[in-house]
Amino acid sequence: MLTIEQALRRHPLPRLESRMLLQHVLPGLSHAQIIAYPERELSAEAEAAFLGLAERRLAGEPMAYLIGVREFYGRDFRVSPAVLIPRPETEHLIDAALQRVGRAAARAVDLGTGSGAIAATLALEAPAWTVEAVDLSADALAMAEANAAALGAAVAFRHGSWYAPLADDARYDLIASNPPYIQHDDAHLGQGDVRFEPRMALTDEADGLACLREIAAGAPARLKAGGWLMVEHGYDQGAAVRELFSAAGLSRVETIRDLAGLDRITIAQKEA
Numbered sequence: 001m002l003t004i005e006q007a008l009r010r011h012p013l014p015r016l017e018s019r020m021l022l023q024h025v026l027p028g029l030s031h032a033q034i035i036a037y038p039e040r041e042l043s044a045e046a047e048a049a050f051l052g053l054a055e056r057r058l059a060g061e062p063m064a065y066l067i068g069v070r071e072f073y074g075r076d077f078r079v080s081p082a083v084l085i086p087r088p089e090t091e092h093l094i095d096a097a098l099q100r101v102g103r104a105a106a107r108a109v110d111l112g113t114g115s116g117a118i119a120a121t122l123a124l125e126a127p128a129w130t131v132e133a134v135d136l137s138a139d140a141l142a143m144a145e146a147n148a149a150a151l152g153a154a155v156a157f158r159h160g161s162w163y164a165p166l167a168d169d170a171r172y173d174l175i176a177s178n179p180p181y182i183q184h185d186d187a188h189l190g191q192g193d194v195r196f197e198p199r200m201a202l203t204d205e206a207d208g209l210a211c212l213r214e215i216a217a218g219a220p221a222r223l224k225a226g227g228w229l230m231v232e233h234g235y236d237q238g239a240a241v242r243e244l245f246s247a248a249g250l251s252r253v254e255t256i257r258d259l260a261g262l263d264r265i266t267i268a269q270k271e272a
């Protein structure tokens, strides 16, 4: 049987990743205990589970799928290959929404909710809001519902394409979305973590702007006067998305950059 130290040396993975995998197979132990007790022996089951996970990690599977969780806005969200792994850039969308809409009673919808990261975070950060979330993937929606329940977030989930499952007369203070925006033939689809993520979460199978076009065009009819549309997009799509928002008749169009200084979130308001 391997000790913790022997298990850690068994693979050329970064120590932090190895320890996270060990912690996952030894749920009673904290990260600090794994460091403090290198001589502790693993059970046969824990050893086999760890070695299996380490092999998968070496083959490129994302850490988040292997341990089944990723932190977003300070909370843990369960993830599986049915959902996109929430990205830190998307936290800018949360900040923009809370800043522009405020925390008083408001109605919001998250289009393409995936793990539910945006919808559940908004519901928890602004408990006076009424939050809905939509996804075309039933598997993603099940994961989002489980996350919202585990976190105690009040979110109403709707299955369908963008605006289609929403009530005809529903009007929103905020429409938020991080839609698929990668062009169908982008080389990034074959690299790194995204190789393991659901293709329908990543690409519109077109020029990268197809979903953003549909969401922008449908927003004015769904927004209250003074309501906001906020979307995440690719670093090179800022100008195109600003054009889509202006063409839809929205005003105060603005692109927010991420921490790397890249265009990431574009927001606009329906005239009051």
Ligand SMILES: C[S@@+](CC[C@H](N)C(=O)[O-])C[C@H]1O[C@@H](n2cnc3c(N)ncnc32)[C@H](O)[C@@H]1O
Binding pocket: 083, 084, 085, 086, 087, 090, 111, 112, 113, 114, 115, 116, 117, 118, 134, 135, 136, 137, 140, 160, 161, 162, 178, 179, 180, 181, 200, 201, 202
């Ligand atoms: C980039 S992921 C975003 C997931 C999550 N909101 C986040 O930021 O981590 C896009 C999501 O849109 C969903 N989606 C794709 N096409 C859709 C459509 N036509 N209508 C609704 N959701 C769609 C995918 O299933 C996926 O969950």
